[in-house]
Amino acid sequence: MPGLLLGDVFPNFEAETTTGRIKMHDFLGNSWGILFSHPRDFTPVCTTELACAASISEQFRKRDVKMIALSIDSVEDHRNWSKDVMAFAGDQAESPLPFPIIADDKRELSVQLGMLDPDERDKDGMPLTARCVFVIGPDKKLKLSILYPATTGRNFDELLRVIDSLQLTAQKKVATPVNWKPGEKVMVIPSLSDAEAAVHFPQGMTCKELPSGKKYLRYTQL
Known part of the structure; x- marks a missing residue:
């Protein structure tokens, strides 16, 4: 299965997101970036993760880190799911999610980036996306990757900690x-x-x- 190694240039893919079509390198600009994938919309662990990410999005902004999520459903599903996420986060459901979600309903990006979980499958028997984390530097190179199984939620405090380390040790x-x-x-x-x-x-x-x-x-x- 294709995958990325530390130091590789992150793919400059194009994708539809909840905030429109993006080209990844243009989206990042000169900032750091974090891409975190999710197995599926309207699933329990993913909802808690996105809600946490939304609630601490200012912490990522302070570090000049642009956030973007990915899930294997459509933009329309992402937008509807975002209402649940923001409600769980304690905000009004009408409040917008503070970062885009990439639509990967054909699983093309999940395959390209090595994100598919071989053991966890949906009701149709299709493999789910694992919980990947990619941190990308301003040079567009992969600085950190963490791969969790679909059944284990991430620790966003740890993600902020490793970003602090990456930014410090880069300087x-x-x-x-x-x-x-x-x-x-x-x-x-x-x-x-x-x-x-x-x-x-x-x-x-x-x-x-x-x-x-x-x-x-x-x-x-x-």
Whole structure:
């Protein structure tokens, strides 16, 4: 099945959405982007996910991340489903969803992007779209992908956290350790010598002593 690897240029596909026809690269412009797919409209887990995404859409905007969803139903179904989503999110059902949903009723994009779940099927026996997450950088390259089965809902707090890490590490010569959150110490990347690190991080760094004696756990506070 076709799929995308980290660093690949994200396909510049054209598609119908709830806000009109788009060309993906034009939609993204110079911003970051997140595309998250859904198995089907009017399904329980998907509704909770889209409602969460809608309720925290301002958090993505603050990070200059354009949001777009995908589901294997029609634009008309998406628009009707959006009313349920916004009602579940606690808003008026007439409020518009703050991001578009791509119509993929022929499953063409789902196949191209490697999104189909081989185990979960609809009432007609057709495979459902898995819960994919693609984060795309301003250079239109894939920076992160996460693939959940159709039965497991995503954690949008984690998606915001990894975007914070991606954006930080794209600008600074650092990596983020396990369970890192913005404001916490980061790690100096191994390819920097101590002398180079001193130039990049004049605020200083600390090194964790280890039994091996190797000084590779170097931390700094940005």
